Each structure stands twice: as C-alpha cells, then as structure tokens.
Amino acid sequence: MSIWRVKPVSAFEADMKKSELKRVLGKWSLTAIGIGAIIGGGIFVLTGTGAYYHAGPALAISFVIAGIACVFAALCYSEFASILPVEGSAYAYAYGTIGEVFAWIIGWGLILEYAMGSMTVAVSWSGYFNKLLKMFGIKLPEWLTADPASYTGEGFSMNLPAFLIVLFVISILIRGTKGAANANNFIVLLKVSAVIFVILAGVFFVNLDNWDPFIPAATEIVDKAGTHKAYGIGGIISGAAAIFFAYVGFDAVSTQAGEAINPKKDVPFAIIASLLVCTLLYILVSLVLTGMMNYEDFNPLGKYPEAIKAPVAYAFDIAGQAWAGYIITIAATVGLISVLMVMIMGQSRIFLGMSKDGLIPSVFSKVNPLSGTPKNNLMILGGFISIVAAFTPINKLADMTSFGTLFAFTMVCIAVWILRVKQPNIERTFKVPALPVIAVCGILINTYLMINLSKEAQLLSLGWLAIGILVYFLYGKRNSKLNNKEE
Incomplete structure (x- = not known):
C-alpha cells in the first residue's frame, strides 16, 4: 500500500512486449519530432513577448541560458531513455526509480506541460492564420478570433481558429503514427527552411541602433495584467524562464519511445540532436529579430498591437519587405501545426x-x-x-507550460541520480558524464528559472499540483496496478 512503491524494470519490459503501439519511428523521424515541437513556439511566437516583457535585445542571452538548462536535463533524459525505452517520459522514469507518488506528481506536471503547451500553440496558430487571411483581404470579426479576456467589444467571443485547428490535428493523429510522422517530417523541412531564410534575409535589415542598449535598464511595465519588472539581468533570467516553453520538444521525443524501432540508441540521439540544432537557430533568430525591430515596438498597446502575436512576420512588414512576410506567415501557419501535433501526441502517450x-x-x-x-x-x-484554447489568453498559458516543463526537468535530474546510486549495474547504452555535477546543475538552474516565473503562473501551477495530489489519493493510489497486485 506504500505510496513509494516502485514499478520494477521487469514490469516495464513486460509492458513493452505486449504493447499494441506500432514501432515505426527511426532515428531521423524521432529527431524530426523533436525539431517539430521545438521550432515553433520559441521562434514564431515567444520572441515578441520575451523581448518586450522581459529581456529586450538580450533575449538571445535568455535563449542561451534556457538552452544550457535544457542540456543538463537532456543528458539525464537520454540516460533514462536508454534504460526504460517506454512511452510515458519522465513519469515512467520516476515510477521505475523513486516511487509511485513521485511519478504521479511528475505525470500530473507533464499534463500541465503538454496540455497548456498545446493550447498556447493553438492560440499562436490562430494569430498567424488571421494574419495570413488579412494578406488575402479576408478579415474575420474580432468576436470570432479573440478570447473573452482579450476581446475589446461586448458580448460573446471565442478564438474559433484555435478551436478548429486542434480538432484538425486530432483527425490526423487518430489515423496512425506513421502517417502523422510523415506529415511532421515534411512540415519540419518547411519550417527549418523558413527559419534559415529569416536569418539570412533578416541580416540585411538589422539596424544596430535597435541593439543599443543590448541589455536595457531594469524598469517596470504596466499593462492590463498589472505591473511587473522587466529588463536588466533580472529580465534576462525571467525571459529565460518565460521562453523555456520553446524547448519542450526534446521532452516529446521521449514520449514516443514506445513507437521507436531502436529506442535505446535512437531516442538519446534524437533528444540531443534536436536540442542542439534548435538552440543555435533560436539564438540567431532572436538576434536578427531584435535588430530588425525595436523591442519596444512589440508593445501590444503600441502602434503595432498585432506584432506580439506574429513577431517575425511583422518585423519584415515594418522593414518594407511584405513579400517576406508572406513566406514567413505561410511557413509559420503550416509549421505550428506540427508543434501542436507533437504536443498532443506526447500528451496522449503520457496518459x-x-x-x-x-x-x-x-x-x-x-x-x-x-x-x-x-x-x-x-x-x-x-x-x-x-x-480551453478558444477562451484563454496566451500569456497565462505559456507561463504555466514553462512551470510544468521546468518541474519535470528538475525531477528527471533527481531521478537519474537516484537510479545511478540504487542500481549502478543496470544496463545503460547511454551514460551521463560526470553525473553528480550535471544533475546538480540541472536541478539548480531549472529550480531557479521556476522561481523567476510570474507569481500568478506559480500559484496557478502549484494549485494544479495540489489538485493532482488530491486526485492521486482519491483515485490513483486505490486503482494502481501495483496496489492490486499486492492485494
């Protein structure tokens, strides 16, 4: 009856043998899943909010810090994936090492990470889709494209495009993993090409004055949500915490281990490869974007109110290169579909x-x-x-997603260290070098970034975890297969 009971590795191996999931994903398909999830949220969406609300041009440093935090977690994920190549990601890893209640808390946190991440991307996709329609002279009424909190009129409103895109993605996913992976591979190729285009074309329109000062002086920003601190060193750190949502992709690779052809080797490779490629692209795009457009122009109450929703496309518009805006908007509109696809796919495998x-x-x-x-x-x-995506503002969703991600990463760093101590002789096809150092760095930096999220996001996320503990004791503990086995 102990809440700390551990699921034995033999039980995971038995689950793998009788799994009904089809093993159809190779090394490059898994890497594409990682890149598919990572490229989207950070480049096409959060660069605007990160620059205006947090770091200014120093957003590039925020991406470096977030990337370093991810490397520590990615190495720990990779070792776990080589031991337990099953669906469930960090939840499964904790269940096999620390205990059931700990695994439940991580699983509940992953629900927050993936569900909120999916909603954030759906809302972001809506912003790019609306911009695409406007390019062709079509304008949907505001009450059909805005959540109630953002709606400036009176009466009913909902974000209909965000609602519909989720249903469209679900229709693709229920047809089969191989078909979804093939669609993702194509979209990833399109997205990476678009990102490289942004970097190469945007360099010619960088105004160095927009990087001066590169780290703006710390100040307070007042908006509809109230007053909060921005810029300076604190702004760079809070920016790293806020844009952490952009790195959720490599985590999604581990949720697909149950459908990987050779998971013990290919999952660690895909996790690290997708993270390194995307971190480099993020840093370059954030530098180009803040060089093309002054960070203060991303103010949603300023002269470019829509820029914060589709920052990359608007930067080219303002530079007088509308043709580039068409390419980016089309690529982002299509590209964000693969982010949503991977997020929902990952969430379903954790469930x-x-x-x-x-x-x-x-x-x-x-x-x-x-x-x-x-x-x-x-x-x-x-x-x-x-x-939820149809009725909730984007900034609330993104911060809660970051909390779920950082929480899961911290727990994985703890769990891989515990397993190395408890079961040093278990077969590991990938081992984290200098594990105590890597694990401690991962725990400290991820916890620090969690502390630097908005207070509202922290309270909402902690409330979510408290509900999760209640659900565990009312349902999960009683119905656990391990519990029934003991009985």
Missing part, C-alpha cells in the same frame, strides 16, 4: 502510460487495433484542449 498503470481510467489506454493509436484518449484530449 497511455499512466492509464496502463491504473493511475487514471482505462479509457486512456485502449489502443485502436487498426491505426495503432489511442483513439479515445486523443479524442477526449482534443475536446478539452480545443475548448
């Missing part, structure tokens, strides 16, 4: 793992025999995500 263990209802672990996908799981998720 699948938790459901197999009895911690959440069995409806989430039923796999459709024809498609090899958890169809009911995906449909329930899609309904929930689409409704």
Whole structure:
C-alpha cells in the first residue's frame, strides 16, 4: 500500500512486449519530432513577448541560458531513455526509480506541460492564420478570433481558429503514427527552411541602433495584467524562464519511445540532436529579430498591437519587405501545426502510460487495433484542449507550460541520480558524464528559472499540483496496478 512503491524494470519490459503501439519511428523521424515541437513556439511566437516583457535585445542571452538548462536535463533524459525505452517520459522514469507518488506528481506536471503547451500553440496558430487571411483581404470579426479576456467589444467571443485547428490535428493523429510522422517530417523541412531564410534575409535589415542598449535598464511595465519588472539581468533570467516553453520538444521525443524501432540508441540521439540544432537557430533568430525591430515596438498597446502575436512576420512588414512576410506567415501557419501535433501526441502517450498503470481510467489506454493509436484518449484530449484554447489568453498559458516543463526537468535530474546510486549495474547504452555535477546543475538552474516565473503562473501551477495530489489519493493510489497486485 506504500505510496513509494516502485514499478520494477521487469514490469516495464513486460509492458513493452505486449504493447499494441506500432514501432515505426527511426532515428531521423524521432529527431524530426523533436525539431517539430521545438521550432515553433520559441521562434514564431515567444520572441515578441520575451523581448518586450522581459529581456529586450538580450533575449538571445535568455535563449542561451534556457538552452544550457535544457542540456543538463537532456543528458539525464537520454540516460533514462536508454534504460526504460517506454512511452510515458519522465513519469515512467520516476515510477521505475523513486516511487509511485513521485511519478504521479511528475505525470500530473507533464499534463500541465503538454496540455497548456498545446493550447498556447493553438492560440499562436490562430494569430498567424488571421494574419495570413488579412494578406488575402479576408478579415474575420474580432468576436470570432479573440478570447473573452482579450476581446475589446461586448458580448460573446471565442478564438474559433484555435478551436478548429486542434480538432484538425486530432483527425490526423487518430489515423496512425506513421502517417502523422510523415506529415511532421515534411512540415519540419518547411519550417527549418523558413527559419534559415529569416536569418539570412533578416541580416540585411538589422539596424544596430535597435541593439543599443543590448541589455536595457531594469524598469517596470504596466499593462492590463498589472505591473511587473522587466529588463536588466533580472529580465534576462525571467525571459529565460518565460521562453523555456520553446524547448519542450526534446521532452516529446521521449514520449514516443514506445513507437521507436531502436529506442535505446535512437531516442538519446534524437533528444540531443534536436536540442542542439534548435538552440543555435533560436539564438540567431532572436538576434536578427531584435535588430530588425525595436523591442519596444512589440508593445501590444503600441502602434503595432498585432506584432506580439506574429513577431517575425511583422518585423519584415515594418522593414518594407511584405513579400517576406508572406513566406514567413505561410511557413509559420503550416509549421505550428506540427508543434501542436507533437504536443498532443506526447500528451496522449503520457496518459497511455499512466492509464496502463491504473493511475487514471482505462479509457486512456485502449489502443485502436487498426491505426495503432489511442483513439479515445486523443479524442477526449482534443475536446478539452480545443475548448480551453478558444477562451484563454496566451500569456497565462505559456507561463504555466514553462512551470510544468521546468518541474519535470528538475525531477528527471533527481531521478537519474537516484537510479545511478540504487542500481549502478543496470544496463545503460547511454551514460551521463560526470553525473553528480550535471544533475546538480540541472536541478539548480531549472529550480531557479521556476522561481523567476510570474507569481500568478506559480500559484496557478502549484494549485494544479495540489489538485493532482488530491486526485492521486482519491483515485490513483486505490486503482494502481501495483496496489492490486499486492492485494
């Protein structure tokens, strides 16, 4: 009955043997899944909010700090993936090392990470989709494109494009993982090409005056949400915490281990490769963007109110290169679909793992025999995500996603260290070098970034974790497969 009971490695191996998921993902498909999730949120969405609300031109340093924090976590994820190549990501790793209640808390945090991440991307996609429509002379009424908190009129409003894109992605995912992966591979190729285009074309329109000062003096910003501190060293740190959402992608690679052809080797490779490629691209794009457009012009109450929703495209518009805006807007509109696809796919696999263990209802672990996908799981998720995305402002969602991500990363760094001490002789095809140093750095930097998120996001996220603990003791602990086995 102990809440600290551990799921034995042999039980994971038994789960893998009887898994109904189809192993169709190779090394490069897994890497594309990582890149597909990472490139999108950070480059096409959060560069505007990160520059205006937090760091100014020094946003590039924020991306460096966030990337370093990710490297520590990525190495720990890679070691775990080489030991337990199963769906469930950090949840499964904790269940096999520390104990059930700890695994539950991580799983509940991952729900926050992926569900909020999916909603954030859906809202962001809506911003780019609306810009794309306007380019072709079509303008949807505000009450159909704005959540109630952002709506300037009176009466009912919802973000209809955000609602519909989630349903569209769900329709792709329930057809099968291989088809979804092929679609993702194509979109990733398109996105990476667009990002390289932004860097190469944008360099010619950089105004060095926009980087002066590179680190603006610390000040306070007043907006509809109230007053908060920005810029200076503190702004760079809070910026790293806020844009951390952009790095959720390599985590998603580990959720697909149950569908990888050679997970023990390919998952660690894909995690590290996707992270390194995307961190470099993020730094270069943030430098180009803040050089093309003054960070103060991303003010949502200023002369370019839409710029904060689609920052890269607006930067080229303002530079008088509308043609480039068309290319970027089309690439972002299509590209964000793959981010949403990977996020929802990852969320569904975490639910699948938790459901197999009895911690959440069995409806989430039923796999459709024809498609090899958890169809009911995906449909329930899609309904929930689409409704919340239609009625919630983007900044609230992004910060809560960052909390869930940082929390999971911290827990993984702790768990891999514990497993190395408890079971030093277990087979590891990938080992973290200098583990105590890497784990401690990962724990400290991720915790520090968590502390630097907005107070509102911290309180909402802690409230979410408190609800999760309640659900565990009311349902999960009683229905756990380990508990029933003991009985």
